[in-house]
Amino acid sequence: MPQPRIVFAGTPDFAATCFQHLLDAGYNIVATYTQPDRPAGRGKKLQPSPVKKLAQTHGISVEQPLNFKNPQDIQRLNDYQPDLMIVVAYGLLLPQAVLDIPKLGCINIHASLLPKWRGAAPIQRAIEAGDSETGVGIMQMEAGLDTGPLWAEARCEITENETGSSLHDKLATLGGKTLIQTLPTILSEKGEPTPQSDGAIYAHKLNKSEALLDWSQSAKNLERKVRAFNSWPVAFFKIDNQPYRVWEACSSEALTNEKPGTILSADKNGITIACGEGCLTVKSVQPPGKRAMSAADLLNSRASLFEVSSIIGE
Known part of the structure; x- marks a missing residue:
């Protein structure tokens, strides 16, 4: 047969x-x-x-x-x-x-x-x-x-x-x-x-524009977006209108009165940012035109961009 x-x-x-x-x-x-x-x-x-x-x-x-x-x-x-x-x-x-x-x-x-x-x-x-x-x-x-x-x-x-x-x-x-x-x-x-x-x-089909992190959302939602959009289109935030792609992040339900987008801490453990609910700690970032790197390595060269109490996107 x-x-x-x-x-x-x-x-x-x-x-x-x-x-x-x-x-x-x-x-x-x-x-x-x-x-x-x-x-x-x-x-x-x-x-x-x-x-x-x-x-x-x-x-x-x-x-x-x-x-x-x-x-x-x-x-x-x-x-x-x-x-x-x-x-x-x-x-x-x-x-x-x-x-x-x-x-x-x-x-x-x-x-x-x-x-x-x-x-x-x-x-x-x-x-x-x-x-x-x-x-x-x-x-x-x-x-x-x-x-x-x-x-x-x-x-x-x-x-x-x-x-x-x-x-x-x-x-x-x-x-x-x-x-x-x-x-x-x-x-x-x-x-x-x-x-x-x-x-x-x-x-629905993914598009790059929806990968921009909206700090007014809950940290848990943003963490899921980071994981879902790895490896495309990759979640990102902007500083000086330049995209910083986020490859890894973790969320916390810690309470804060700070405005969403406010940097709460920036050290070897990551860059922690206030969200609508809880906080998101960014662990791996890809600066414009560079490879992905740990938050610690990013801070070694660009610490001035991530000063505590500054607000991402402003």
Whole structure:
């Protein structure tokens, strides 16, 4: 019996990790779809996606349509005669014409416990909201955004020190493992996915402007934002209109009557700042044009910017 013909569609590292699990399991990947090469780095040279690099290493055909509005792109996918299309962080909304091509449709690995955190940034939004648990779901795709029924899900704890980066890596591995466990059921055509429950919450796309720390918020909220936005877009505050990126911080419920943004202390233990509720101690900072460093190292060269009782942003 011939092996099922699988098309894999994905772009970033998260997708590449899941793709690697498929390759390791020996599945027949007849083609990969990924976003067009993008300029990156100081030279702004075109760079292939992690999925494209992995596909080329294994001699697998790579397709990079801008979208699927061109009938030739639809026909190209149809020519591969896929039994199943696996979509992971591809970066394109697939029209119904694409979803209808594979014999078994298209499935998606989504990094949340659906229907919570549908959308573009489920990993970061879960940390930012203070969730204690998240996971991955293997979903049969529909035309709606992350609305399809679920074949399987696997759960994952969000630890107190979890960052967007660390949770990304955990969920990518969990997603790959769960996919391999679930594929035999899907390919055998013996099971049925389960419809999602009510109560969808959307994980809106991240943008750099929301990474600016608002000292009127509670210290606990700001600490979660710092962890959620590590490693992108990275939380920051401004001094003299210059961004200082915050890579690590911890919160305290200590009471203070000082105005939010006031520096309460600045020493080898960190830079402690009054918030709307409690205090935030910044541990690792990246000054403009420099590498990330400890607060102690920052104070060795820029102590005058962090004098006690001064207010950040004024």
